[in-house]
Amino acid sequence: MQPKDLLVLTEEFGSPLYVYDATTIEQQYNRLTKAFSKVEKLRVNYAMKALSNISILKLLKKMGSGLDTVSIQEVQLGLHTGFEPSDIIFTPNGVSFEEIEEVAQLGVQINIDNLSVLEHFGTKHPKVPVCIRINPHVMAGGNENISVGHIDSKFGISIYQIPHVLRIVNNTNMTINGIHMHTGSDILDIEVFLYAAEILFDTAKQFNNLEFLDFGSGFKVPYKKGDIETNIEELGKKLTKRFLAFEKEYGKPLTLAFEPGKFLVSEAGYFLAKVNVVKQTTSTVFAGIDSGFNHLIRPMFYGSHHQIENISNPKGKERFYTVVGYICETDTFANNRRIAEIKEGDILCFKNAGAYCFSMSSHYNSRFKPAEVLWKEGKGYLIRERENFDDLLKNQIMVEV
């Protein structure tokens, strides 16, 4: 998207504002499916926790995507959007047994990542086929909060517990129809991914009724110039080769599934905010915007980098700024960043604001959540209204005691 389009949208819809470029989402989706075009049955299940606006879901549905969900509410949003239950996989962690049962009743594929839940579910519902999420104990990911395949992870059933899984399957007569792994976000190295894939293949051999193998996600996207990103094309070549060989060995065609979140939507998103104050202190110049970690928590939460451009003054001389929010505690988006000279009233544009940005926003400091706009073929469509005072009062009950 062009900065001038983003500026016009901010004028039209106000700030702060999230804008998503449909074309980028489509390109990323096509890139992934093209990289695996030699796989006969490929399934892309968009991990909707990254960005769950129903218009984004609709767009991905149109492209042929399914959904990866982590709560029954996400499942319901998916069904509301028009996804078939069979297009949805439920990959929860630590949710109640009743929630898993309810989702299974809707006809959605269940993915279980806990032995006791597996045993309980298999005993009660032996006719419902389930997928198991394994933990291959592979370290992947740049941040300990978001790497989920290592030994102390709460996710998945350890591969060392597969004999126990097999015993449960035998005892209950349940069917395992899929094996899943998700080794965490930010996979830098496709060799690590392929190594984990070998562990998944090894595990898969021990189950006779598989229909799909799900390799999760964690593809890394670039946040700034020079960043390494997962080479999807190379991964496509290498994993396809191994997958096709495994299918032969297994003796039956299988579906290859992925569930990317970030890869599909991160780069499509832009967060626009207005500069309220420029404040010179003894050591730095602060640019304070009309937003905070209530709207974009990733920098404060796990130190993620979002490139920031001053789209009101793109040709201005670059200076160093610390960009901060208005939340009444430390609320820093970026330290000592080179940005084109900022004046009060300028609009700053945060890149990579598609994934885990709006979906993690809150009402902290009693602020309204921003509006969201979908940009398609030169036109901006409002896909979520900015909140108003009623939204803050909703569900609150005033009692005088």
Ligand SMILES: *Cc1c(COP(=O)(O)O)cnc(C)c1O
């Ligand atoms: C969050 C999540 C994903 C998506 O991860 P990205 O890094 O956004 O691609 C995929 N699968 C599961 C099970 C997840 O929890």
